[in-house]
Amino acid sequence: MQAAAQAAIEEYGTSRTGSRLLNGNTPLHDELEHELADFLGMPAALVFPTGYQANVGTIASLLSRHDVVILDREAHASVYDGCGMSRAKTRRFAHNDMDDLERQLAASPSDAGRLVVVDGVYSMAGDLCPLTEVVRLCRQYGARLLVDDAHGIGVLADGRGTSAHFGVTDQVDLVTVTFSKSLASIGGAVLGPENVIEYLRHHARSLIFSAAAPPASLAAAYAALRILKAEPWLCRQAVENASYVRRELMALDYDPIPNETPIVSVRLDGVQETLLAWRSLLDRGVYVNAVIPRRLRLGCERVSPPRTRRSSSSVSSPRSPRLAT
Ligand SMILES: Cc1ncc(COP(=O)(O)O)c(C=O)c1O
CATH class of the missing domain: 3.40.640.10 (Type I PLP-dependent aspartate aminotransferase-like (Major domain))
Known part of the structure; x- marks a missing residue:
């Protein structure tokens, strides 16, 4: 391109x-x-x-x-x-x-x-x-x-x-x-x-x-x-990437909106939690959109599929204070 x-x-x-x-x-x-x-x-x-x-x-x-x-x-x-x-x-x-x-x-x-x-x-x-x-x-x-x-x-x-x-x-x-x-x-x-x-x-x-x-x-x-x-498989991969992110978020106790598209949307509890989660993800190299007052939004079109699955127990809960630091 x-x-x-x-x-x-x-x-x-x-x-x-x-x-x-x-x-x-x-x-x-x-x-x-x-x-x-x-x-x-x-x-x-x-x-x-x-x-x-x-x-x-x-x-x-x-x-x-x-x-x-x-x-x-x-x-x-x-x-x-x-x-x-x-x-x-x-x-x-x-x-x-x-x-x-x-x-x-x-x-x-x-x-x-x-x-x-x-x-x-x-x-x-x-x-x-x-x-x-x-x-x-x-x-x-x-x-x-x-x-x-x-x-x-x-x-x-x-x-x-x-x-x-x-x-x-x-x-x-x-x-x-x-x-x-x-x-x-x-x-x-x-x-x-x-x-x-x-x-x-x-x-x-x-x-x-x-x-x-x-x-x-x-x-x-x-x-x-x-x-x-x-390469039409790219489109299917984008949807699959999003499903993967949604599944992992659910394993972490989040509640992403279920859908069949590459847009992952997660409702949080309010402005403060949304901004803290957004900042914390950014600090870890993950860019998502913070949609104020209470939503994180992630487009998975260009997310590469993970090579190895981390077990959800090895990931800290995003609701825990650790994510917010
Ligand atoms: C649903 C929808 N329609 C139209 C547009 C406008 O597209 P463009 O960025 O090319 O002006 C957008 C962009 O955000 C959109 O989300």
Whole structure:
């Protein structure tokens, strides 16, 4: 990936210094769009400078004030911001609560355009969206569906993401992804039907009025996709690594949130315990995110499998004062 990024700098420079619609586009942008669409099994893709901009630009330009957008309460901030910019009527449903989603769909006017937005994998707890059920409800109520799969691409279904994991790729209207997580780069994209992607190419303000993603980032993301295609076991390994960490944490009396994704999320008792545990792990060379007030969050995408298992009795309890020093 680093070699690909360096070669892209040699060929196209460090920056395109302009929007894709002016002087910013390169063959790398187009090739990455084809590669992404092919990999995720969607008709077409549009690359944005970041995943944040992909969400904001897609949602804000597709919806108008006559439409209704229905979000999972825990959707990403970029989804909320896109909804705010669109001026569509925004309704929220309780996290992963399909009864509440159905209530919101039933309560929204059937003659309005309706868009449901969910994350494939929720970033804080690492839990999966019940996508089969969401698809069923969208079909029943004639609503369109956008899945933000920032945390699904590159890990679930040999990297093809949450829609492929549930076998519903052909029933999801739009998918947004980021390159800033499992693809180890920067950038984002929206995938969907060709006519919608073409519309977005000419209307998404966060694409048109922002400089194109730099060549090195695109080349790195492209190389990452090729690696995923060639070595799908890497995705399974990431999930297995996370299961290993979860099992070991449970052996230490912790209570990680059970899920099938590489995000390990552990609730602690409060701000102080969270910060002490975070600092103590850092001092031992383990970086995790401290999510205040009471959560440690660990992405296992790049954790190597341990060669030998330490017996849990040889590890001090993380709840003991020793961890907190
Ligand atoms: C669920 C989700 N969507 C979108 C984004 C935005 O991605 P990017 O970092 O490419 O702007 C993130 C990043 O944190 C995310 O977690």
